[in-house]
Amino acid sequence: MNRTIIQTEQLTKRFGEKIAVDGLDLRVEAGSILGFLGANGAGKTTTIRMLMGHLHPTGGTVEVLGSDPWQQNQSQRQKTAYVSENMDIPGYLTPAAAIKLNRRFYPDWDQALAEKLLEEFELRSVGAYRSLSKGQKRKTCILLALCQNAELLIMDEPASGLDVTARRTFIRQVLEIACNEGTAVFLSSHLLSDLERTVDRVTLLDEGRLILNGHLEDFKVGIRKIHFDVPVSLEQIAEQFKVIRYKKASEVETVVTVLDYDEQRFDAFAAEHSGTENARCYPMNLEDMFVELTRKSEAKVQLP
Amino acid sequence: MNKSILQIELRKILPFYITALVVIISYVLFWPKPLMAGDGIIATAGFLQGFIITWIVFRDAPAVECFLFSRGITRQRLFWNRWWLVAVLMILMLIIAAAVISAGLRCLIFVNGPWHPMVKWYELNILWPLGLASVAGVSVRLFLLLRDRFLKPDKMLSTIRRVWKYILLVAAVGSAVLLGRVIPHMEIAIDYLLIASFYVAGLLILSTATARSCFLNMEIHT
Numbered sequence: 001m002n003r004t005i006i007q008t009e010q011l012t013k014r015f016g017e018k019i020a021v022d023g024l025d026l027r028v029e030a031g032s033i034l035g036f037l038g039a040n041g042a043g044k045t046t047t048i049r050m051l052m053g054h055l056h057p058t059g060g061t062v063e064v065l066g067s068d069p070w071q072q073n074q075s076q077r078q079k080t081a082y083v084s085e086n087m088d089i090p091g092y093l094t095p096a097a098a099i100k101l102n103r104r105f106y107p108d109w110d111q112a113l114a115e116k117l118l119e120e121f122e123l124r125s126v127g128a129y130r131s132l133s134k135g136q137k138r139k140t141c142i143l144l145a146l147c148q149n150a151e152l153l154i155m156d157e158p159a160s161g162l163d164v165t166a167r168r169t170f171i172r173q174v175l176e177i178a179c180n181e182g183t184a185v186f187l188s189s190h191l192l193s194d195l196e197r198t199v200d201r202v203t204l205l206d207e208g209r210l211i212l213n214g215h216l217e218d219f220k221v222g223i224r225k226i227h228f229d230v231p232v233s234l235e236q237i238a239e240q241f242k243v244i245r246y247k248k249a250s251e252v253e254t255v256v257t258v259l260d261y262d263e264q265r266f267d268a269f270a271a272e273h274s275g276t277e278n279a280r281c282y283p284m285n286l287e288d289m290f291v292e293l294t295r296k297s298e299a300k301v302q303l304p
Numbered sequence: 305m306n307k308s309i310l311q312i313e314l315r316k317i318l319p320f321y322i323t324a325l326v327v328i329i330s331y332v333l334f335w336p337k338p339l340m341a342g343d344g345i346i347a348t349a350g351f352l353q354g355f356i357i358t359w360i361v362f363r364d365a366p367a368v369e370c371f372l373f374s375r376g377i378t379r380q381r382l383f384w385n386r387w388w389l390v391a392v393l394m395i396l397m398l399i400i401a402a403a404v405i406s407a408g409l410r411c412l413i414f415v416n417g418p419w420h421p422m423v424k425w426y427e428l429n430i431l432w433p434l435g436l437a438s439v440a441g442v443s444v445r446l447f448l449l450l451r452d453r454f455l456k457p458d459k460m461l462s463t464i465r466r467v468w469k470y471i472l473l474v475a476a477v478g479s480a481v482l483l484g485r486v487i488p489h490m491e492i493a494i495d496y497l498l499i500a501s502f503y504v505a506g507l508l509i510l511s512t513a514t515a516r517s518c519f520l521n522m523e524i525h526t
Contacts, residue, residue, distance in 0.1 A: 049524070049525075052374055054370070054373060054374070054523060054524035054525075055523050055524070055525075056521075056523060070521075072378070073378060074376065074377060074378050074381065077375075077376045077377065077378060078376035080374075082374040084370055084374075084526075086366075086367050086370060086526050087367055087370045087371050087374070087526070088365070088367035088368050088370075088371060089368065089371050090312055090315065090368055090371075092315060101308045101311060101312070102308070102375070104306065104307050104308040105306075105308060105375045105376035105377060106376050141371075148376075
């Protein structure tokens with residue numbers, strides 16, 4: 001088993017009456033890229049801020065690289081790289097000057113990579129940070145994080161505002177970093193197509209609660225939308241599968257989304273219920289899964 | 305001191321510091337009357353200088369605060385880096401003021417004045433109000449850092465929560481007593497200045513300790 005990089009137990013954060021994060025149990029191992037998903041206000045950024053030691057948890061525990069982020073010493077802090085959507089470097093610094101300034105914080109700084117990314121992101125001859133476009137600012141912050149040679153890379157909406165080329169460079173670089181078995185990447189983004197190409201594990205939050213956590217490939221195999229051309233009751237389908245969403249589309253049509261689709265079990269189900277053998281079964285990409293799992297509707301009947 | 309932090313802080317503070325330096329040293333150089341320990345103008349300037357320097361050094365734009373507080377440096381180190389920078393800037397101001405007086409530059413300017421060409425060493429007493437007021441300004445700003453953070457929904461150390469108002473009370477009452485007793489006698493009794501020094505030192509220690517705890521525990525909401 002790989003080393004645990006992030007571990008939270010019953011992590012909770014309240015802002016007054018509002019519960020932003022509700023009893024989150026999370027474990028991220030070295031060598032993995034975790035996609036941290038959720039709708040706006042689901043508690044992703046609050047969780048990340050607690051991982052970074054920017055917010056105090058109201059309850060539960062959080063450990064990053066084996067210690068409480070509020071108690072980490074300098075060398076432990078140097079092993080975490082962080083990019084947030086709202087982060088800015090001092091406005092008078094050019095990207096090259098920011099590299100020079102930032103590298104002094106990190107003994108393992110990768111200057112060769114910094115030079116390479118300066119070229120690829122076309123940041124070498126741009127002006128001061130305050131005069132850059134939103135995309136160039138994001139590129140600068142990403143560059144500073146990627147070159148730290150950190151053991152943990154935490155990124156909160158890093159790619160918002162990036163053009164396609166820069167996003168590809170970013171994804172390639174994240175994948176290269178994750179090839180290092182000692183490193184974990186914790187990536188929160190609404191760009192699900194990018195995440196799908198990058199992450200191997202997915203965690204989904206909804207209203208502060210964890211509703212899905214596991215390997216992306218397992219979910220791709222297991223989560224299916226099934227169209228029945230005959231009426232099927234929720235009880236019937238729930239005997240065989242974990243039902244995420246159940247909807248009677250019409251008198252004769254039923255649409256069900258299940259979490260744990262399996263061909264053999266479906267055959268068994270079809271054998272028991274006549275007329276269901278012609279059901280159409282659709283695989284789902286990450287975006288479909290996200291919508292299906294977080295869509296607010298009474299038809300949502302069960303979450304794992 | 306971390307070079308990067310020093311670079312960031314100096315960039316923030318130098319425009320104001322140089323302005324303050326020019327203003328205070330100009331006063332020391334060009335004030336036509338003898339400089340005395342009870343100089344209210346220099347005390348006010350010193351207080352404002354300490355207050356504003358501390359405010360600029362310890363304040364960050366929210367997005368930059370997020371950047372700084374996620375670097376590979378502990379909050380403890382960041383706090384002390386900033387504290388020492390403020391201290392060094394205060395001390396530098398005193399040294400320059402002392403050098404200007406000791407070098408006899410005032411004698412050159414007031415060459416036709418009644419005291420030419422003597423250096424009047426008693427004028428060094430102006431360092432008292434300048435230094436003490438600067439430290440008081442730093443202390444007040446550090447207290448306000450604490451108060452500002454209390455107004456936010458942060459989790460603070462419960463001990464600070466309990467004692468901070470008493471510390472402020474002591475500071476306020478002490479300041480009033482000090483002003484009432486010391487200023488009228490400043491030019492004639494050095495003992496009062498020593499009392500004031502102890503008082504301001506105590507104020508600085510308390511404000512530093514509480515501000516440090518606040519700094520180590522404050523939440524970053526950006």
